[in-house]
Amino acid sequence: MIRTATEADPLRIAVLVSGSGTNLQALIDRFYRPGSAVAIVGVASTRPGVRALEHAAAAGIEHAIFARGDDALARDGLLAAWLTERRVELVVLAGWMAIITSALLDAFVAINVHPSLLPAFPGADGVGDALQAGAKVTGVTVHLVDAGVDSGPILLQAAVPVHYHETREALLARLHDVEHRLLPEAVALLAADRIRLDGAIAQVTSSEGS
Numbered sequence: 001m002i003r004t005a006t007e008a009d010p011l012r013i014a015v016l017v018s019g020s021g022t023n024l025q026a027l028i029d030r031f032y033r034p035g036s037a038v039a040i041v042g043v044a045s046t047r048p049g050v051r052a053l054e055h056a057a058a059a060g061i062e063h064a065i066f067a068r069g070d071d072a073l074a075r076d077g078l079l080a081a082w083l084t085e086r087r088v089e090l091v092v093l094a095g096w097m098a099i100i101t102s103a104l105l106d107a108f109v110a111i112n113v114h115p116s117l118l119p120a121f122p123g124a125d126g127v128g129d130a131l132q133a134g135a136k137v138t139g140v141t142v143h144l145v146d147a148g149v150d151s152g153p154i155l156l157q158a159a160v161p162v163h164y165h166e167t168r169e170a171l172l173a174r175l176h177d178v179e180h181r182l183l184p185e186a187v188a189l190l191a192a193d194r195i196r197l198d199g200a201i202a203q204v205t206s207s208e209g210s
Contacts, residue, residue, distance in 0.1 A: 002090060002109060004193040005037040011191040014042040014088040016096035021052025023094035023113060026180035027187065028059050037191045041086045044079055046098050062086070068098050076103035083108060090190060093145060094183065100145055110145040113183045115175045117141060117157055122150035127172050135162055140178040142186040144202065153202040155186045155195060
């Protein structure tokens with residue numbers, strides 16, 4: 001799906017953000033170092049002034065703003081051009097609060113992290129929906145992005161129990177801890193060419209290329 005990356009020729013990724021950027025920081029902590037097989041070459045945000053952009057600036061990562069507007073296709077066309085200029089090979093959605101259109105999906109492989117065990121509770125409020133439904137278990141999913149809403153092939157998942165009378169904030173904090181582990185792991189597996197697609201099913205191979 002993605003070529004095998006090496007220290008000499010790392011996988012070039014861009015991270016799309018909209019808010020605090022805690023998942024971006026987890027990616028920076030994992031990969032932004034000498035000898036990494038993954039290079040974070042750009043950060044794009046839907047909003048100016050968010051904490052995520054501070055994380056990018058602190059790490060010296062080039063960043064830009066592509067604001068949400070009425071014409072999402074035009075925005076994604078500009079974003080795709082910006083990513084192409086930076087030779088991006090994988091797009092990582094880390095709190096990107098905007099629908100991705102064909103202008104981006106036709107040009108790039110993209111993955112997303114979502115706070116539920118998909119296909120349960122897709123959409124903008126997976127945490128609130130799980131609490132409202134009285135779910136006893138929820139979790140985190142990293143999946144490939146397709147034209148649907150949180151409907152692409154699932155790469156990695158981890159379950160998180162929902163405690164009785166737990167607040168949204170408390171559950172979200174525990175889910176974030178899992179996201180910070182799972183999203184970088186999915187990127188690392190893709191960089192190592194250890195994910196294979198069998199139709200809509202993604203499988204993690206035991207070793208590179210097998």
